[in-house]
Amino acid sequence: MEEVSKRDLNPVKGTRDFSPEIQILRKKVFEKIEKIFQRYGFDPMETPIIEKWEILKGKYGEEAENRLIWRFKLPYSEKEYALRYDLTVPLARFVARFKPKLPFKRYHIGRVFRYEEPQKGRYREFWQADFDIVGAKEISADAEVLNIVIEIFEEFKFKEYKIKINDRRILRGIFEKSLQIKNFEKILSIYRIIDKLDKIGKEKVIKELEKLEIPKNSLNKINELLEISKEKNETIISYLENYQVEEISKAINDIKQILDLVYKKDVIKIDLSLVRGLDYYTAMIFEAVVSKPKIGSLAGGGRYDELIKIFTNTEIPAVGGSIGVERLIDAGLEIGIFKADKKTYSQxxxxxxxxxxxxxxxxxxxxxxxxxxxxxxxxxxxxxxxxxxxxxxxxxxxxxxxxxxxxxxxxxxxxxxxxxxxxxxxxxxxxxxxxxx
Amino acid sequence: MEEVSKRDLNPVKGTRDFSPEIQILRKKVFEKIEKIFQRYGFDPMETPIIEKWEILKGKYGEEAENRLIWRFKLPYSEKEYALRYDLTVPLARFVARFKPKLPFKRYHIGRVFRYEEPQKGRYREFWQADFDIVGAKEISADAEVLNIVIEIFEEFKFKEYKIKINDRRILRGIFEKSLQIKNFEKILSIYRIIDKLDKIGKEKVIKELEKLEIPKNSLNKINELLEISKEKNETIISYLENYQVEEISKAINDIKQILDLVYKKDVIKIDLSLVRGLDYYTAMIFEAVVSKPKIGSLAGGGRYDELIKIFTNTEIPAVGGSIGVERLIDAGLEIGIFKADKKTYSQxxxxxxxxxxxxxxxxxxxxxxxxxxxxxxxxxxxxxxxxxxxxxxxxxxxxxxxxxxxxxxxxxxxxxxxxxxxxxxxxxxxxxxxxxx
CATH class of the missing domain: 3.40.50.800 (Anticodon-binding domain)
Structure with a gap:
């Protein structure tokens, strides 16, 4: 057996070793999240780290497929494998395979793998804590998902957190019906640019949109949306109610009910610029953010009523969320609500x-x-x-x-x-x- | 997004989905094991699923390297990766990287990957629960490891379990000094054949050994060892004390101390045919078995004083064990001490x-x-x-x-x-x- 050089002792780029001090903190954070999932009637399940490539193929968009998914063959077989990219597609496969009694409330805490360029809060191997309600079209399910997020932020005593919500039907309604942009790919491109608002600012967003050759009046409209998003929820709702587009009305009705059912109404902020990266959302979407530190969203999710159908052939509505535990821990350490100061369990x-x-x-x-x-x-x-x-x-x-x-x-x-x-x-x-x- | 065929809903061969009913049981088993590790002063750590291929290379023997390790490249990079094959080599890398205060008592429960032909109790993705004491040459460390195994079997109320122990120094002493077989590769081949004793029986073992062209008198000696192994510990000890080989005397002395320190002396059985598959053991080795069901060993481990040196360049003795949680659970379900009858955490x-x-x-x-x-x-x-x-x-x-x-x-x-x-x-x-x- 040969000796190993010093440099080689580091784990693979973008992956991490956790020494007892950090691991004890991480376990505590995971446990608290898990207890909340259980209090809300969710049960655990588990799926393999390795999935067949066909299962992941076509679910996450082009960039993921060509650059981000850990996909490979072994020297011993012609089969193509992939490491799981999130916990949602494995859930969809699981539901199709086992046909659990619906509504199926499950949580799943585990690692996922993305071949991204590592940076603060972004890793190639990282943990997600997902919770989903499969088989409930009722808006009470959406509200319960948001209540869990609230409960988690309260549990960890985060101050000044906000949960931004939006609805894909509002976005679609405005784009398709009001702006006459019906090409889905184009809408997605616009989504992705708007999604960068927080990072690059309004002016750059407008500039990038101009590059897409969107008619001037549409640009004005998008600009208006971004402006209105700064207003209070009530103002945004009144603005949207003027639209007289059926999809938008439905979404607004749902949002009102959500606001009625959540345990802390004042942390919910309607944000028409919120789009979320993933293609599969169909209605309510959300992201939770803290004002300090600047670290991106700490949780996100939404309703995806069409995804599971790909596996089951029958429509099964679903709504859920994912706690970005890595960022949650990083943020908590930074603002001092978490401390990695317990070296051992030994008493x-x-x-x-x-x-x-x-x-x-x-x-x-x-x-x-x-x-x-x-x-x-x-x-x-x-x-x-x-x-x-x-x-x-x-x-x-x-x-x-x-x-x-x-x-x-x-x-x-x-x-x-x-x-x-x-x-x-x-x-x-x-x-x-x-x-x- | 295309629809998925029914067949494709199964997870990758040799990997498993765990529905809430099973997962609730598994979590309970893991928690109980974990609590015992903590009671014995062990703390948790974690390492990535993915390791650089160079880290695993040359550690597990030829068969693992050419047939069993999940090794691969991605389409995006020339680097060679591997999925972890056990939790011991990652521990060695970790110790070299972080130089924790010694003795370092850590546990690590997690999945490992082996590209084996799946069968009962054998999977391509499975969980191990490892506990190791790094940096203690004292025999009290060996005894503590065995006490943890005893505690776990008692906790789960396994009846008629046995912990077979042996010592690599006894095997080496007998082979090298008494039988004049000094070629290490040949000794390993003999080990592996003897290791199959329980599976194929004594006659076939002798036959396979004959194929290795071992001198007749050596065969008689091995036969004698297998016979003596059936006797009581005291008889075996007396037999070995007659050898007058220094390494054997040391081993016997250690075994006597272990027998003095373990909490249940009567479950420990010296077994001179026990060899263990892995190359890196140097002294005490053990395997825990139950008489019912026939399922192979439920735990195993031993002392490996040379492995960590490969990473650290300085000698760091270590001893530890691994609970074969998959077999433990399968066995427990079969004999009825575990029941997957709790469908939900909801009260x-x-x-x-x-x-x-x-x-x-x-x-x-x-x-x-x-x-x-x-x-x-x-x-x-x-x-x-x-x-x-x-x-x-x-x-x-x-x-x-x-x-x-x-x-x-x-x-x-x-x-x-x-x-x-x-x-x-x-x-x-x-x-x-x-x-x-």
């Missing part, structure tokens, strides 16, 4: 000297562990108790049980809080109680 | 009729969820309460809160246990207490 370490028989230490550790304590047991004795205290303090373990020859004879031990240096004489069975204070 | 569903305003239901759901209950809220009202009860019972939810117009007016609801059909009149705030009884 107590046993500090013992060389003269104590290791078998006795094994017995003590067993007893403490049987009380459900997380116990770090050093694998050999220390030269002195002081050496042990220094060593264990570095590991971030708060408490030590000090075991010398005398302690064993008397069956009374010293429990020390390594932060406050406080000491207590204890019997083993008293340790649990003292630690939970 | 209660709200059953309401069409005339109840949905907004009111949203409020009730919110209140119950704020009490930390997992609440399934149907997205529209039922035609009748009876319809609702039928529907919710099918979902495996045990309790229903029945909400009609009258209940809302009086602010008193009916809580029904859908299994026993018992009913209670309750206020919302009383529901938690009644459900936890």
């Amino acid at each position: 107590i370490a046993i500090i013992y000297t060389l003269e104590v028989p290791i078998k006795k230490i094994f017995e003590i550790a067993k007893e403490l562990r049987d009380y459900n304590l997380n116990v770090y047991m050093p694998l050999k004795g220390f030269n002195s108790i002081l050496d042990g205290i220094k060593e264990i303090s570095k590991r971030g373990i708060k408490h030590a049980l000090i075991v010398g020859k005398k302690e064993i004879e008397e069956n009374i031990y010293t429990l020390q809080n390594l932060e406050t240096r406080e000491k207590f004489k204890v019997k083993l069975e008293e340790v649990v109680k003292l630690l939970s204070v | 209660i569903a709200i059953i309401y009729t069409l005339e109840v305003p949905i907004k009111k239901i949203f409020e009730i759901a919110k209140e119950l969820r704020d009490y930390n209950l997992n609440v399934y809220m149907p997205l529209k009202g039922f035609n009748s309460i009876l319809d609702g009860i039928k529907e919710i019972s099918k979902r495996g939810i045990k309790h229903a809160l029945i909400v009609g117009k009258k209940e809302i007016e009086e602010n008193i609801y009916t809580l029904q246990n859908l299994e026993t059909r018992e009913k209670f009149k309750v206020k919302l705030e009383e529901v938690v207490k009644l459900l936890s009884v």
